[in-house]
Amino acid sequence: MSSLQQSSSAHLISDGNMYAPTLFGYQRRETIPVSIGDLMLGSDFPIRIQSMTTVDTMDTMGSIEQSIRMIDAGCELVRITAPSVKEAQNLENIRKGLRAKGYKTPLVADIHFTPNAAELAARIVEKVRINPGNYADKKRFETIEYSESSYQAELERIRDKFLPLVKICKEYGTAMRIGTNHGSLSDRILSRYGDTPLGMVESALEFLRICEDEKYFNIVLSMKASNTQVMVEAYRLLSKKLADGQFKAYPLHLGVTEAGEGEDGRIKSAVGIGTLLEDGLGDTVRVSLTEDPEFEIPVAKDLVNRYVGRNRPNAPIPSLSNLSAGFDSPINPFAHTRRKSAELMNFGGHQVPRVIADYSHLKSISMEDLKSIGHFYLPEPDKWAMNDLGADYLFTGTSDLDFMLPNGLKQIQSATTWLQSSPSEHQFPLFEVEDWLKASKKHAQLNFVQADAEEIWSNDLFVNALKLAQNEVLVLSSSFSNRMAAIRRAFFELEIQGIHIPVVIRLNYQDIHADQFQLFAPTDAGALFIDGFGDGLMLSLAGLPVQSSLENSTNFGILQACRVRISKTEYISCPSCGRTLFDLQETTARIRQVTDHLKGVKIGIMGCIVNGPGEMADADYGYVGIGKDKIALYRGQEVVKKSVPADSAVDELIQLIKEDGIWKDPQETNN
Numbered sequence: 001m002s003s004l005q006q007s008s009s010a011h012l013i014s015d016g017n018m019y020a021p022t023l024f025g026y027q028r029r030e031t032i033p034v035s036i037g038d039l040m041l042g043s044d045f046p047i048r049i050q051s052m053t054t055v056d057t058m059d060t061m062g063s064i065e066q067s068i069r070m071i072d073a074g075c076e077l078v079r080i081t082a083p084s085v086k087e088a089q090n091l092e093n094i095r096k097g098l099r100a101k102g103y104k105t106p107l108v109a110d111i112h113f114t115p116n117a118a119e120l121a122a123r124i125v126e127k128v129r130i131n132p133g134n135y136a137d138k139k140r141f142e143t144i145e146y147s148e149s150s151y152q153a154e155l156e157r158i159r160d161k162f163l164p165l166v167k168i169c170k171e172y173g174t175a176m177r178i179g180t181n182h183g184s185l186s187d188r189i190l191s192r193y194g195d196t197p198l199g200m201v202e203s204a205l206e207f208l209r210i211c212e213d214e215k216y217f218n219i220v221l222s223m224k225a226s227n228t229q230v231m232v233e234a235y236r237l238l239s240k241k242l243a244d245g246q247f248k249a250y251p252l253h254l255g256v257t258e259a260g261e262g263e264d265g266r267i268k269s270a271v272g273i274g275t276l277l278e279d280g281l282g283d284t285v286r287v288s289l290t291e292d293p294e295f296e297i298p299v300a301k302d303l304v305n306r307y308v309g310r311n312r313p314n315a316p317i318p319s320l321s322n323l324s325a326g327f328d329s330p331i332n333p334f335a336h337t338r339r340k341s342a343e344l345m346n347f348g349g350h351q352v353p354r355v356i357a358d359y360s361h362l363k364s365i366s367m368e369d370l371k372s373i374g375h376f377y378l379p380e381p382d383k384w385a386m387n388d389l390g391a392d393y394l395f396t397g398t399s400d401l402d403f404m405l406p407n408g409l410k411q412i413q414s415a416t417t418w419l420q421s422s423p424s425e426h427q428f429p430l431f432e433v434e435d436w437l438k439a440s441k442k443h444a445q446l447n448f449v450q451a452d453a454e455e456i457w458s459n460d461l462f463v464n465a466l467k468l469a470q471n472e473v474l475v476l477s478s479s480f481s482n483r484m485a486a487i488r489r490a491f492f493e494l495e496i497q498g499i500h501i502p503v504v505i506r507l508n509y510q511d512i513h514a515d516q517f518q519l520f521a522p523t524d525a526g527a528l529f530i531d532g533f534g535d536g537l538m539l540s541l542a543g544l545p546v547q548s549s550l551e552n553s554t555n556f557g558i559l560q561a562c563r564v565r566i567s568k569t570e571y572i573s574c575p576s577c578g579r580t581l582f583d584l585q586e587t588t589a590r591i592r593q594v595t596d597h598l599k600g601v602k603i604g605i606m607g608c609i610v611n612g613p614g615e616m617a618d619a620d621y622g623y624v625g626i627g628k629d630k631i632a633l634y635r636g637q638e639v640v641k642k643s644v645p646a647d648s649a650v651d652e653l654i655q656l657i658k659e660d661g662i663w664k665d666p667q668e669t670n671n
């Protein structure tokens, strides 16, 4: 047992870094209760699931019917956009229609720019969501130098605009979400704090202080971003700032904005939301997919249900007593920094995290089998081709191969098989801990050592040997049900022990279906990569016939969603709402079809001009609705083609990418 083990302290990190109740177990952050009509929110209650309608708010029947589909799927809070007073007023008809059909689910009015609409909606529905970036400010995209007094004057102006809403909410018992979006921070916040997690937090705190001064506390907070690193950091910083600043512990609403659709949208949502749920943060969740809102609900349920009943002591994972005594955390939870590791072959150092495909379950492996992991044998020219999702290593377990692997793919074998065969220099052994400790023969350049996380804090002999290891990559897994926390704890121990060898994160799943796999693996692995850990990823899911391609796309999808290895085009598409000016799902599918070979390019697809440009702050190109069937095309934040007819807008977008010299024909990228 190392001296760093076994502390009874409930708080495992120094006060300076406090943002979660524990880093090495699961414990939900304690919050005050918030009432939204009859629905209670906060740490004493289940994590609530919500979504947002996409039909026009003036379409009363359409809104009622879609709300019912969402509620029947399990939605506990229905958000509806109220861009102006007339939509805010129509919330009354929607609410009455739902109540008449026996649906009591609370409604939330989504407000941007229009205090009048908010003040009306707050008298009608159970909750209003305001965006502090645009409630009292029009975006002018200006950098203004503020003196202390001019900044204070701005805060006074905000107070005057915001106070009436606070008073109405207090009087009517209406709840409020102060919901910051990374993409729509005010010019004032940007000028002082920049486009940062701190700016996001301060944006909400400016409004929160006004609420607290009025003794209005029925508040939920959110810090959404499309960039998962920024999103996680902002929520963590908010949690810490609330505690440091003597604010009440308000419940948190979690979401990744513009996550996109399909597999990518699910993986990205799970990385952001799942990482925070693992930290014990989050009291309500909305998964934003560019799909009908009822499809968001099962995804949110799968993410959240993992934590039902998890509140038990984290006894099996020892804490770090040094940290509670003021020891600096070896990671910075508020700014992504990759763990420093030694470079070995193409692992560690500045190398991108590697993907290892696990074929150890196959008794024999054919060339055809490698298609699932992005490697294609072409008989005619007699050569191999690889797509952007080509795995780097293939773990074959105890099986042999009767063909040569392509250059871009190297083989890892179980050490027992490797020792008994005459391996080439491109075959590498995977040792179990005991076998590695006593091995008389090892590969001269690269050996993999498979260890359970627990070994890192309980096996001194192994840890001492790792300190001397030169040609080893550690493959870390965990048999704990709380596997992310166990592996995180092992990474902390490696840092503390000064062990800098590359580490592959290996996660095995069984008895879950494919949809759950694509949420649970991104949660577990994503939380570690967001923390800066991991030089490789190896996922496996036992028991499904198509597992290899699923595992492979999930491996690459997680690395992309965590922004640690970019292998495909990224789409930042809004989920659509009552403001949407074109068919978002169909357009997103069309754009994806013609651009999904443009590795690393980020394309924003936004339903409206009001929020679109801000929300896609991160994108290289933007496709934004500005009127009925009229599109504006953006290069970064700059409009370059105004008012393009929707019919030709996709072609114009391609033309724009071509003008920038970034375009490639699909076949050029298929090698």
Ligand code: SF4
Pocket (backbone or CB within 6 Å): 574, 575, 576, 577, 578, 579, 580, 581, 606, 607, 608, 609, 610, 611, 612, 615
């Ligand atoms: S960007 Fe999309 S989701 Fe956001 S307000 Fe506009 S249409 Fe609605």
